[in-house]
Amino acid sequence: MAESSASSGYQNMPCSLPQYDFPKPPCKLDGNIPSNMSAQEIIKLAGTCYIRGFDYGRLDSYVKEDQQSLELVHLLFTSAEMTRKKQYDQAARLLMRCLTFSSQWGSPIQRLCYYFSRALQDRMERHLKPALNHTNKVDGCYSKTQSNGLAMIKSVENASGIHVIDLEIRTGVQWSGLMQSLALRHPSHLVDTLRITLVGMKGEELIDSGRRLDEFIEALAIPFFYRIVEISSMEDIHEDVIVRLRPRIMVNIEVEGEHNSRCFENRFIEVLFYCNTWFDCLDVIFPDRLDTCRVMYEEVFSGKTIRNLIACERKDRWVRYVGTDVWRCLFNHKGLKEISFSYPAWYQARILLKEFPHGEYYTLEANGSAVTIGWKGTQLLAIFAWTCS
Template identity: 35%
Template sequence: MFTAKKFESSVSSGIYNEDTDIDTFGNAAEVGHAMSEVHQQLLDYKEFGNLDDLYLDVVSPPLQSCNDAEIRMILGIGSQNPELIDDVQKGSYMLPMRSFELLRRHGIKRSRLEGQICYTVCQTQSIYTRGSMMSTEKIIELAAENFIQSMSRTKEVSVVTHPYPSSMTLGRSEDDLKAVQLVQNLLLSAEKVDEKQYERARKLLEECERMSSSTGTPIQRLVFYFAEALYEKIDRENGTVSTKGLRKQILDPLEDLEPDQRFRISFHENHPLSQISQFSAMQAVIDHVAEATKVHVIDLEIRCGLQSTILMQALAVRHERPVQHLTITAVGTKSKLTIEQTGRRLTTFAESLNLNFSFHIVMVADILELNENLFELNADETVAVYAAYTLTYMIAQADRLEHIMTVIKIIRPCVMIVVEIDSNCNSPTFLWRFVEALFFYGAFFDSLAECMKNDETNRRHAESTCFKSSIRNIVAAEGGERKVRHLSLSVWRAFFTRFGLVEIELSMSSLYQANLLRQSFPCQSSCTLGMNGKCLTIGWKGTPLSTISAWKFQRDIDE
């Protein structure tokens, strides 16, 4: 049973703007009155009841793919975005230069978020039952630094048995040193795979296999799944299939894209990312339909509809300009029955609020069949589009992504709210992709270990299905087979600009809700919020995980 958490009645610290470094919420009293209704909506949300009855997300089926060159052409953002282009011809420069650049890029991204941190990142990292005193990300950073130093001295690869000279071991526990050693061996093996020195890579992977475990510390689990993916990549490139040790057949990431319902419930209750993204994004929708009496929201991935209940409850209690009717249209390519079940639950919930409500479904076998005429739009409706963690899975089918954006442009919503993963896992260059994914999933594994420490069963299930499958696809697959292609915010910005979209400010209400929700979790000191331009970034100990942004068409701003 889902029960909403109790929230603090005031804001103890604020969200800092990158440009002005001004504490937006420095004086809580100034915003307290304006936010009281928002705060009450959060408190009232606990009445929504039984999340156990809600259904799983609807996952679209695999569609035809295009290669990386076609993706770059479709997105039309060329050399401005190194995530989507080859860096330098392979072998044209020395290894240390490439390694330094990889670490430098990650450091810049992390420091950019830390420069806008809303809340203090915890200085004392969590202590795991069998693990390291350092955070997963810190371990990866130290391993990467030593990897660079060791490879700048010699190009010979060998298993690392002691990662640091004595002067660097001061203050480090034996577990910390073993964890750094483990990650350094993983980085070395990835380097050898990149250079197609597979026998040397296997030697390193055997050591990784010996030191890692799917049931160990966060860093051991992380390395376990990345090593498994490297084994798979070697087998694929050699044209062999092995069942020994970690080398198992890769899963289709679209089949295991989401863990099952029990994990979703546990994740929503215990991890701040889920609630912060849903409440803040829905508040952004509410802000842009404030004057509308008839509201129509197009949801590109309705899932279980939890985000819709947040919107419905907020609109139902609006007194100054009551909503006459709310319409939600769900777009899907499969599992119509599941979407219909979600619609029935939302209809029942709307009735309990005395809210006039309609639920529509637009089902197409292929997203290329989607067109504006399929939506039952009325001239007196204010239309908003909500896209949460859905556009990223069209990157591998760039013609579909182009098409759906064209349809949205024709519909011309008053706002499009986008929630996406913030990670650069789409580079066609293997090593770039590997390092970015290692940092991203390292932070995610670290967050799961802390937030779900009282629910190990569901955490293990999620890591062994959803996350394992995604890691293997990012690392082992190439070309059209690589379905998991997370992009950074900068790439999405360049892409949306092509369609005349302009990023707009998130309201104080959205930021305030993010603050309240963060404070309601025991892990609040590890959850970091920051502003990347006009976008809200949700991170873990400084590493960005997800972004919330709002977009309007330039022509609507000009009018």
């Protein structure tokens, strides 16, 4: 996948961490300092202080937790710089300190630094012991095409037979809106049949999802059939296969990030800011920091992704998230045409987001014809709709 141009405020960093131009800090560095800073503010300020060589001894007016977080992120930046310079003895000592003061059970900053410190350790070990390198393949790299029921309602409003192919069904709850919309059709436009093909790598989970869909639609009196297609890897699904199917509409949801830079320093900063937002989001949604489900999610999903993005290079790096412009070029080249989301889809999406706990922190914005979903102003996911031209 080709690299795309950087556009966010913390991109375009030259290949030297100390020269990076961080966004302006959220406060003046003259003692007029707020307490209880957000995780995003801490990362931005710590980066600014690192670049400017700011003396942390002047930050006595910070609350203790914020000061400790700033110092921890500063330590992480220094560790990354030593790793980049291949000064591994210094990097190893600094990373040991990072791991001492960070924790997978702590604050969002402590959790973030914990996983990034482990990833930097892994990167260092790969360079020191190339014979022991291991390929960390992360399932579902950069090309997971998903479906969204709300986006499809208008495109199939007059269709009598509907066939949906879902490449990542999970619980199947995303199809409840489409099913309810079909059930509310005028008697003269009732749907003859709804078919959903469930594609995935775990047969038992696919069967459970199919049963849930069957139970949900039973009360709606819609002729419904589902089929399960089990594959060994998501890499078996190629864009060319999807294009040959000529779907009336295809919806894909992608990470809204520029995490595919060949320059380690660029990639490190991009992933740090992005994952910091995820950890802050999880801290609000799951306030119990000892919640084993939260820790497991962070370890399995965020931890593995961070490790692959930071520790691996070339063929070993399987996670290659790219921006919206790259996806547009790819699908336009394949002969697909991007289409806009209808006003009812926008309206329902906004309502659904606001109904979630802490819905005031979610943002929904337009990016051309696409839609981006964010947390406290930082965009996390992009949703596209395509049709065969």
